[in-house]
Amino acid sequence: MSANLINLLIQATGQTLYMVAISTFLGTLFGLPLGVFLAISQRGELLSAPWVNKVLGLVVNATRSVPFIILVVAIIPFTRAIAGTSIGTTAAIVPLTIAAVPFIARLVENAIREVDGGLIEAARAMGATPFQIIRKVLIPEALPAITLGLTLAVVSLIGYSAMVGAVGGEGLGDLGIRYGYQRFMPDVMAVVVVILIVLVQLVQSIGEWIATRVDKRAPKGRGQ
């Protein structure tokens, strides 16, 4: 493999990491509060608002039901308005974030809903405000599940980022298609796949390590 190709691979890996990192960050920034709100706005919950909950739930479902490659193309005007351009790595962050927000929101919602209702009751009995309950009880108690959820989101975003070649997003997936497939260079394809596997393994291991560190509950000991 030529030095040129190796350079391309390094560059593509950097682009993938850049897209995934920024879209994970933005996805969490918007997805976390949305997920918390989805969890606590259900009927009878802390901030019961069943109608708002239903409408937001529909929007989240609608966004999640659009195949990512179609989402990328469909929102090109929006991408141009936000990023100033509709092509390139930075522009690709827009559809990646749009896909990440509802996904992360649902993962966070599930994690929050798993928190024992008794803890919320105890906090209410202490005179906690809803915001204090979110900050001091719900998020800390759901943190192990949220961490694992975010790990899943990052892995999915690595997969999604391979599709943004369609709008000139570059990155590893794009390199694999253009060199490995269109230029018949199976060795490039193989290296791209190996790098992706290593990335996903790394993300998963780091995510699980953090989740274990923040989880202070007794080990479940299933199957011992």
Next chain:
Amino acid sequence: MTSHDGQAASIIFDRVGKSFAKPGGGTVSAISDVSLTVEAGTITGIIGRSGAGKSTLLRMVNGLERPTSGKVLVGDQDVGAAQGVKLRTIRRDVGMIFQHFNLLSSRTVSENIALPLEIAGMAASDIKARVADLVERVGLSAQADRYPSELSGGQKQRVGIARALATEPKILLSDEATSALDPETTQTVLSLLKDINRELGLTILLITHEMAVVRDIASHVAVIEGGNIVEAGTTYDVFTAPQHPTTRSFLSGVTGVTLPAFIKDKITQQRPETGGEEVIRVTFAGKHATDPMLALLTRDLGIEVNILAGAVEEIGTRPFGNLLVSLDAQRGKEARAYLERHGLLTEVLGYVG
């Protein structure tokens, strides 16, 4: 506890009702027309079976449930009508402990106890000193930096108690606090609650389905059945002279006095025409609790008494005895009249041929 006043009522339930909307229309009544006064500084137990409404009643004291009719007063504040900041202020004056402890798994013992203080907005340095005191008081200094998953049930409830006391409340609510604990641990937790009541003058309102808990720490008791309070009074009076069948059935479990199986199997409610034995429960209370009344019965009337089961116990510091006896069925009426004349309580349980 300067605000403690031995005479004042601490909690007043005034004709309280609570009904829930049923899915598909209509309402279900959980509590109806309950009036109860909890005196400051007492330990009052509300006993009832599951679904009797005791939990709903308890949760009205800190506004976790709101009455649909009537009023719940804590001090002079109407909890049911309080909203927002006012409700949260009342809640900081009312501590609560739970059957399943409800400790945050992500916080250590100290951090759990600090939570209500953080919520109340206390400065971090003050929190530290206060938490250290509380940890010491409940005897968990060695476990201060452990997580709940590393503690036993009894230790977890001690953390719960320390957490409930953190904001120096005047009232402590206990929601089946010992129901998930073994008998030995239950005793240590109950004696801790008793100490707190005595030393801090804290009013404790507890709900339980175990009469033993009431006997061991409560000075007053209310029996709840189907959303109504069917009997209430001092624990001693209710134990020695229960009026309602529900109270009696709770008591039969705790006084340790039940019929031996060989009698239970052949007991009937029909008095035999001739011969036979009448089975009676005799309750000794007050000054007669220690008198040899059965010996006197035999001496004065010549009626021989056969003891089947019995126990003498203490409620608070007052003795109280419970005996199951059998005697000549044809002279039962005479014997019971004699015993009641001497201040004992009797109850016919049945006859054996």
